[in-house]
Amino acid sequence: MTHLLAPTPEYFIELYSRHGHVAYAGEPVVHLAHAWQCGQLALYAEASPHLQLACWLHDLGHLLGQSGDTPTLAGHNDQHEQVGADLIESLWGPLVAEPVRLHVQAKRYLVKRNPHYLDRLSDDSRRSLALQGGAMSDAECAAFECSPHHKPALLLRVWDEQAKQAGWFARSANAALAQLRLVMSQVPLLSPPRPAMGTEMGSDRVVSVTHLP
Ligand SMILES: [Fe+2]
């Protein structure tokens, strides 16, 4: 799949329409269910719309590969947080993008600061942690705390780990995507999206999903 240098919100909807049914390898959820659960946890916690949207989209970088599968099983760090954050930033700016960009660093921070946090990580999160550099050093923790976005990133990270629950999902994939559209509508765009030209994902058509409950 190619991806846009200047995506539209509908691009993200279509990304999850096409690839949301793919299993998040090593976890008992598919990608859309993981995104939906993370978004729901942020909603229940009355997070800002910006942070809710960040929770929804935090792992979209995984979906930009053909398989949508997690690469950790192959020992590969796909740097999905950077890929996703760069696309998100062009649309909604740093309040959405930076928690996404920092959600991997937040895991490294929490493992350093809380000795019990590692015990709560899933097998896939532990695999990726090793690939991502393991626990932060004290100097890295201090630098992380200097980011104005580190607190929302930590919240996102906690919900991220909780958003891997088998059997918890919206009534349908299309209902989940409607919720994602609603959250997107609550976060102002930095500028009107440009028309998408010459890319696979350039259509406004949203592919309906039949693979999900
Ligand atoms: Fe992630």
Ligand SMILES: [Fe+2]
């Ligand atoms: Fe995640």
